[in-house]
Amino acid sequence: MDSVASPILYISLLLVLLGSVAFFVVRQVLKTRRIESALSRLQSKLNKEKGTAEEYYELGSILLEKRLFTQAIAQFQKAIKLETLEGQDLAAVYNALGFAYFAQEQYDLAIKQYKEALKLLPEYVTALNNLGHSYERKQLASPALECYEQALVIEPSNQTAKRRAESLRKRLVTSA
Structure with a gap:
């Protein structure tokens, strides 16, 4: 019995795995087609009018x-x-x-x-995170930390702001 069950189990698991992969491939193909169709439609329209x-x-x-x-x-x-x-x-x-x-x-x-976006919508957490990230890339830790802290006031559960603010606080304490 064990000698028959093992190949059947193996084939069943393989079919489930292949079915899952096929599902994700088809989903990605449909998403890509939808995006390409929208791109084509918009480019065509905007080139004409x-x-x-x-x-x-x-x-x-x-x-x-x-x-x-x-x-x-x-x-x-x-x-x-x-x-x-x-x-x-x-x-x-x-x-x-x-x-x-x-x-x-x-x-x-x-x-x-990002500052223009925040003038229009001061509570725009995504723009605050993005602004903070830009400041970080420019090696401006203090303004970056301010952005992340402001984002956390608006959205205390914001994981990006929590993680980046904590990292910046450690860096600022270490460099002080």
């Missing part, structure tokens, strides 16, 4: 995800230039623009964009 700020932001976000930072920056700037977005929506564009600059190691430009 002027788009909305939301369309430029959506295209910029897709390009950002594809790590095409320079192209993403251009789309985010077009969204801002239209002057139709405000509040949280405009803050999201500035935050994304800051992220694109950050990814290109243009930290001063990233900081400027």
Whole structure:
């Protein structure tokens, strides 16, 4: 009995493993197709006619995800230039623009964009975390710590801010 059960168990486990892998591959293919379809649709439309700020932001976000930072920056700037977005929506564009600059190691430009996002939405925790991270990359520990602490006041359970603030506090105590 054991000699028959072992191969059946092995084959069953192999089928479950292959089924799981197939599921994730199909899911990733569908996600990629959806993104590529949206990219194609938006690029086609925006090459023919002027788009909305939301369309430029959506295209910029897709390009950002594809790590095409320079192209993403251009789309985010077009969204801002239209002057139709405000509040949280405009803050999201500035935050994304800051992220694109950050990814290109243009930290001063990233900081400027994150600050614009925070002018519009002072409680924007993601922008605070991103601003703190930019300050860290510029070796400015004190302003970075201030950003993370401000994020923790707004969202005490923010794991990124907790981890980074703790690390910076240790670094500042050690260097003092």
